[in-house]
Amino acid sequence: MFASNKSTLDGLQAYCRECAAKYYRQRQEAKGKKVREKVPVPMGHKRCPQCQEVKPHSEWERNKTSSDGWSSYCRMCRAERNRIAYFKRKYGLTRAELDALVAEQQGVCCICLSGPAEHVDHCHKTGRVRGVLCFSCNAALGQFKDRPDAIRRAAAYVEGIAWKPTLVAPGVYQLPS
Template sequence: MASEEGAKRCVRCGEFRPYAAFARKRSNLDGLQRHCRNCATSVPSRDMESPVLGPADCVAEGHKRCRGCGQVKPHGEWHRKREGFAGRCKACRTAARPAEHLRRKYGLTEADRDELIASQGGVCCICSSAPAAHVDHCHKTGRVRGVLCFNCNAGLGLLRDDPDAMNRAADYLEGNAWKPTLVAPGVYQLPS
């Protein structure tokens, strides 16, 4: 395969592989990485505690090593990206997704959220009956207000966090008249 066109030698494992087995790198003359995709996934990232793997530990064709869990899994266990596969397997990405969402959207860690829930007694701040599971925040300032149950959090969102609308809803539930009253022809008075 050494003399075959469309193949390149990997500097780590020493094998000749087709061009498709190498990731792109524009700064190289041929536009490809020096090592094949299998060898790139077999070497753990710097923050992992395991030692660097040698060429004998290359991953079999059709498989890839996960940066998160370190396991070798078939390509069906990975999300596809434009140039190959994601860095972590589907299971590792799914496990990390809630923590990333909390950090990105609210600036909280899971420990911060759990502390908020504990300070509320583990129940929703509004209904005081359902378990608190959804972080509530002000859409104007981004400040976290507390942790609510799904229904109360959705209710606040549907009423657009408008205190006047919530007061009118409370009046309606208490049986107070909410319809406008006719004061003069064409003039209506809204309940206060």
């Protein structure tokens, strides 16, 4: 019931663990700080500080550097935190800004109007975010290297207009207007 304290004669603290914890909590609250409530966790489980759920170790990633050998957050919360950090780092978007972009598009891709808006599209020259697209449309723009002329030719090709260049001179081609 008592923690060790080498500076005392008997080698134990003057107060039991429960009373010491209560006193510590009172001091921290007097300073205006918040102390987490201790939640009982069964063996083979861990409590996630983000979702506040007690989950079995099978829902956690291994982490050799932590004291208990498991990551700080469960797999689901960790993936969400990494996703949010990625959008902030790569595009400068907060979660609220990303949610606003998706809501502005009613959750669908603004090119095909059918796929879910999940992938941030941006200009590779300026870095400016243009919108949120489905995977296929975002990949298509990437394959066209954001070149409007190539995209227009592809659209004309799909519509049945032949864009076959005519050889005018050696090495010189004329595109149909």
